[in-house]
Amino acid sequence: MEKIILIIYFLSLCVLFGFGIHGLILVYFYNKTKKNIIKKPPLQKDLPIVTIQLPMYNEYFVVERIIGAACGIKYPIDKLEIQVLDDSTDDSYDLAKKTVERYKKQGYNIKHIHRVDRSGYKAGALKAGLEVAEGEFVAIFDADFVPDENFLLDTIPYFQDPKVGLVQTRWEHLNEDFSMLTKAQALALDAHFCIEQQVRCKAGFFFSFNGTAGIWRKATIFDAGNWQADTLTEDLDLSYRSQLKGWKFLYLNDITSPAELPEDINSLKIQQFRWTKGAVETAIKLIPKVVKAKLPFKVKLECYAHLTSNIVFPFILLTALLNVPVVLIKNSIDGVDTFYNAMSIFVFATIATFIFYLHGQRAIHLDWRRRLLMFPVFMAGSMGMAVNNTKAIFEAIIGKKTAFIRTPKTGDAQDSSLQRKKYKNHKISGIVIIEILLALYFVAGIILSIYYSELAAIPFQLMFLLGFGAIGFLSLRHAILTVKKQRVRI
Numbered sequence: 001m002e003k004i005i006l007i008i009y010f011l012s013l014c015v016l017f018g019f020g021i022h023g024l025i026l027v028y029f030y031n032k033t034k035k036n037i038i039k040k041p042p043l044q045k046d047l048p049i050v051t052i053q054l055p056m057y058n059e060y061f062v063v064e065r066i067i068g069a070a071c072g073i074k075y076p077i078d079k080l081e082i083q084v085l086d087d088s089t090d091d092s093y094d095l096a097k098k099t100v101e102r103y104k105k106q107g108y109n110i111k112h113i114h115r116v117d118r119s120g121y122k123a124g125a126l127k128a129g130l131e132v133a134e135g136e137f138v139a140i141f142d143a144d145f146v147p148d149e150n151f152l153l154d155t156i157p158y159f160q161d162p163k164v165g166l167v168q169t170r171w172e173h174l175n176e177d178f179s180m181l182t183k184a185q186a187l188a189l190d191a192h193f194c195i196e197q198q199v200r201c202k203a204g205f206f207f208s209f210n211g212t213a214g215i216w217r218k219a220t221i222f223d224a225g226n227w228q229a230d231t232l233t234e235d236l237d238l239s240y241r242s243q244l245k246g247w248k249f250l251y252l253n254d255i256t257s258p259a260e261l262p263e264d265i266n267s268l269k270i271q272q273f274r275w276t277k278g279a280v281e282t283a284i285k286l287i288p289k290v291v292k293a294k295l296p297f298k299v300k301l302e303c304y305a306h307l308t309s310n311i312v313f314p315f316i317l318l319t320a321l322l323n324v325p326v327v328l329i330k331n332s333i334d335g336v337d338t339f340y341n342a343m344s345i346f347v348f349a350t351i352a353t354f355i356f357y358l359h360g361q362r363a364i365h366l367d368w369r370r371r372l373l374m375f376p377v378f379m380a381g382s383m384g385m386a387v388n389n390t391k392a393i394f395e396a397i398i399g400k401k402t403a404f405i406r407t408p409k410t411g412d413a414q415d416s417s418l419q420r421k422k423y424k425n426h427k428i429s430g431i432v433i434i435e436i437l438l439a440l441y442f443v444a445g446i447i448l449s450i451y452y453s454e455l456a457a458i459p460f461q462l463m464f465l466l467g468f469g470a471i472g473f474l475s476l477r478h479a480i481l482t483v484k485k486q487r488v489r490i
Contacts, residue, residue: 051135165220191360233278384467435472
């Protein structure tokens with residue numbers, strides 16, 4: 001039994017090490033390709049018709065802001081159509097309709113498209129809007145975004161290349177400084193965009209539309225089979241199907257689109273669960289097609305790494321659970337030091353991950369050194385998300401279908417009591433209980449490691465303690481506070 005535990009532990013560390021090395025490979029390609037400039041063509045005289053789609057569902061706090069921002073985009077008004085794709089079931093519907101009517105009276109070609117059944121969720125809304133879209137190109141913004149006024153003038157010129165099917169821009173963060181939670185998210189997203197997206201674009205790998213802040217050639221969407229709702233990441237799914245068809249994608253790191261980050265832990269969990277489950281669903285759906293495609297081996301290899309990257313979470317959880325038994329085994333059975341020393345692989349994986357995020361911050365921020373102080377918080381948080389995201393992975397593997405649950409948005413300094421009423425979430429789930437129990441488990445693990453003088457194990461056990469403890473405590477606190485607020489109103 002002890003040998004089985006040690007082997008599983010070692011293999012789990014190897015998986016984490018492998019994905020850490022993958023991060024270093026991306027850093028290598030980043031340094032190799034960063035001088036490759038994507039030249040912007042001159043703005044054409046005869047601008048094409050563009051449709052801006054704004055999918056939303058019960059987004060009361062950001063409805064007016066996103067519609068106003070879309071209408072504020074600089075583009076010939078006679079060549080711009082705006083679709084408010086509203087699946088709302090609450091008073092967000094009335095607010096959206098009223099706002100659309102106001103801008104329509106000002107001369108904008110803006111339409112309020114409301115669906116009652118919400119079939120296909122976001123993918124269904126985008127598909128329904130696409131069927132009646134007037135534009136040759138379709139820009140998409142989620143409700144929590146505030147697109148720059150020059151977005152279309154900065155992106156449309158690239159479509160003069162008839163092979164270009166998508167142009168994606170980098171996300172910026174409206175509320176990055178709200179808390180340590182939002183700062184840690186910003187650290188992760190900056191690396192995703194500045195390293196992953198940029199490298200995959202410049203090195204000729206597949207990369208994904210991020211669901212928002214991008215613009216599509218409408219013909220590309222139709223050619224790839226249109227929006228499909230059989231995964232929770234319709235953006236990743238359509239992106240791969242389009243590139244398998246031969247369409248070229250461009251990522252513009254210097255063009256930014258500001259958006260909100262989730263401000264409470266349960267909103268972040270909802271978002272991460274959807275992204276993780278949808279990515280695995282997409283991997284199951286499309287990896288066979290990638291295998292059969294006539295693509296260079298290195299492109300296929302990167303596709304596999306990209307589509308399967310979320311499998312790190314079950315192995316993080318395995319490593320966490322087995323860490324304490326491994327300490328016991330080392331101090332009760334002779335001859336297992338070699339296996340125990342495999343823990344050094346985890347150290348290399350952590351160093352590789354740090355280098356990856358270092359490059360992500362240094363690419364766009366002058367104060368990148370200060371921002372990197374959030375790296376331990378990010379790492380602990382990533383470990384703490386392992387239970388939530390592992391559940392998402394296993395649901396995807398067994399084919400369990402769930403609704404597309406949108407991430408709650410808070411908007412600009414809205415009344416917090418009203419926010420809680422609309423976005424109430426007062427369930428204490430089994431996941432929260434498991435997270436808190438794991439935190440207590442690592443309290444015992446640290447005591448055990450101190451007793452046996454296994455000092456090398458303590459930093460990782462402490463990281464797991466902070467990760468599971470913080471995620472579990474914040475989830476529990478958010479649920480309890482919501483319940484109290486509900487009782488006060490009653």
